[in-house]
Amino acid sequence: MNRIGKLVYTASLLSLPFLTFAQNSKDEKPKDNWQNLDLKSDGVFGISTEKAYKELLKAKNSSPVIVSIIDGGIDEEHEDLKKIMWVNSKEIPGNGIDDDKNGYIDDINGWNFIGSAKVNIHHDNMELIRLINKYQPKYASALNSTPFNEKERKEFQLYQKLVTDYMAKLQSAQMGLQNTMMIKKYLDEITSSMNNQNPTVDDLNDFKPSNDMQSQVIKFIKPEIKKSDFKKFYEELLDGIKHYSTQVKYHLNVDFDPRKDSVGDDYSNSNERFYGNNDITGPDAEHGTHVAGIVSAIRSNDIGIMGVANNVRIMGVRTVPDGDERDKDVANAIRYSVDNGAKILNMSFGKSYKWDKKVVDEAIKYAVSKGALLVHAAGNDSKNTEKEDNFPTRLFTDSTGVTMGTADAWIEVGATGWTNDEDLVATFSNFGGKTVDVFAPGVKINSTMPGSKYKENDGTSMAAPVVSGLAALIWSHYPKLTALQVKDIIMKSVTLVEQKVKIKEDGDNKRVLLSEISVSGGIVNAYNALLLAEKTYSSPSSKSK
CATH class of the missing domain: 3.40.50.200 (Peptidase S8/S53 domain)
Structure with missing residues (x-):
């Protein structure tokens, strides 16, 4: 389940795929308590x-x-x-x-x-990982030509879908982690060179990048920090790194089993x-x-x-x-x-x-x-x-x-x-x-x-x-x-x-x-x-x- 609800920054500037999370297309900030306000009198579509x-x-x-x-x-x-x-x-x-x-x-x-x-x-797998681990012993070596009864055929088809979904999600998470970590690396270089941990747009305009990657990062983040400030941008970037890292380490890790020897229930007994x-x-x-x-x-x-x-x-x-x-x-x-x-x-x-x-x-x-x-x-x-x-x-x-x-x-x-x-x-x-x-x-x-x-x-x-x-x-x-x-x-x-x-x-x-x-x-x-x-x-x- 996506819990961040924030834009996690793209690495299109790094010539890598565009990756985003849940966001609204509007950049402006709504009125305080907007969800409880009235459309006619307050101009926002609250309730x-x-x-x-x-x-x-x-x-x-x-x-x-x-x-x-x-x-x-x-x-x-x-x-x-x-x-x-x-x-x-x-x-x-x-x-x-x-x-x-x-x-x-x-x-x-x-x-x-x-x-x-x-x-x-604290952390757990996605359900698809638990299902892959459930069906893998029986279906990992199976082929489309393998003779199955009706129930087994459905399970095999589900297993194939699970694996396909898993590989796509894992690749996306790994790439997202790589991209956001790379953006952080160049931002840290920039702020260290400036000796300024909260630069403004003017500060970035005055800064002379030492390589092309720094130039691209600056070009990308300037419109973002105009919407709020650098610190908020950086916090959201760290949220993105945390999110992708958690996906790779826990959500999509087939070897991670937090339930075993933890809750103390008989998990097989629903x-x-x-x-x-x-x-x-x-x-x-x-x-x-x-x-x-x-x-x-x-x-x-x-x-x-x-x-x-x-x-x-x-x-x-x-x-x-x-x-x-x-x-x-x-x-x-x-x-x-x-x-x-x-x-x-x-x-x-x-x-x-x-x-x-x-x-x-x-x-x-x-x-x-x-x-x-x-x-x-x-x-x-x-x-x-x-x-x-x-x-x-x-x-x-x-x-x-x-x-x-x-x-x-x-x-x-x-x-x-x-x-x-x-x-x-x-x-x-x-x-x-x-x-x-x-x-x-x-x-x-x-x-x-x-x-x-x-x-x-x-x-x-x-x-x-x-x-x-x-x-x-x-x-x-x-x-x-x-x-x-x-x-x-x-x-x-x-x-x-x-x-x-x-x-x-x-x-x-x-x-x-x-x-x-x-x-x-x-x-x-x-x-x-x-x-x-x-x-x-x-x-x-x-x-x-």
Whole structure:
């Protein structure tokens, strides 16, 4: 899963392939808190949250809603989150006893399914690596002419696809690492020669390069540092090096197996429920902390940022490593969340391959049966998810892949920027006329980071918690609504987009209507949703439920 959400710089200046990450085509900076602002009054395509609070929610009472952040960890001590963390009142902190007898010892703010008493998993493989290792002993030496039964033939074809995908991804990661390291090398030479670690454009204009590579690097970075400054450029370059290095060393390393002798579970048993530890922060809580703040960072404390919802309890369920999440852990995270009272499950993660879809399907069915709403990020690969897989999904399938049902209480979320023009859809966002329900702000979203810090990130990972926050805002004021009613309200109250927007599909640039690449054809809107919720809640049919 792409967690950087930033431009990682090209090495076209080094005569090597163009490599980028998720980014928006707009270089300018949006207004602060833009995702919560109003298109008409503020000029940015937010979801009108502030308008809703000002005009619809004054003096209105609300009830707390538990939102589970199934992610990579949350800094529960963050200044903008600490007071709204879910607390398991039935558990006595630190006594080493499972007081509430739910199977999880000292789960005060949630649970960690990728850790043990000894260690927390930080990095993991991509699922395709785990599948390659699973099938390689049987199919590595096989040929197309090898006689297989129907099941074996499908496995062999999958293995061939996995290997092809793996080789392409590994080559891209290795080249990306080489390119970004080379840019860093020449930048370091330049700043060392200048004796200036934060040069301006004027400083670079005055500098006399000692070789052609330095000249090319300077030519490339000058327009980039005009957008911000050299330090920010350099930080993002280091992020790129870290990203590619992690891909090569961990995500795409067939010899790396972090699960072995770490978590302490029987990984072959997908139905095993009770393992892990109570450390919901873990070694890398950046992504989950950022997601949590978007949902409900405290609005009334005059510090930091403002989340969408103002009466939420955040439950941290650490499930996603730096790498692909595992199906067993996802299933257990879903079950843990609803068993402990979560009404909304935010899932800002996804992957292209599955290991045990059945166990995840069963957990999703369980969550739906308990009245929960599942909100899932559509993914950051600029792909049509009607054609390309992004697991988990709302579709339940049998062992042959035939669809056997669907999770109705599920919202799939794509990402948009702040400008109401053809660039509205984020360049990285996945889309799908039947697979993506709504779009929501997901570009340059400022939110909470570990250590009581704040940072802008991009991604459908940021768009999903905007929708989770909206669902929580609705539910907190209209608690008798069902999950399906909350979803229906969100879907029917979107701001419809009339103009065509740019996407890229199968290598071709296209201009399409938002209704062609999503079910609702619009961007979620808090003001409209609360008006519709009031109408729905006041109707006789709603009261009778």
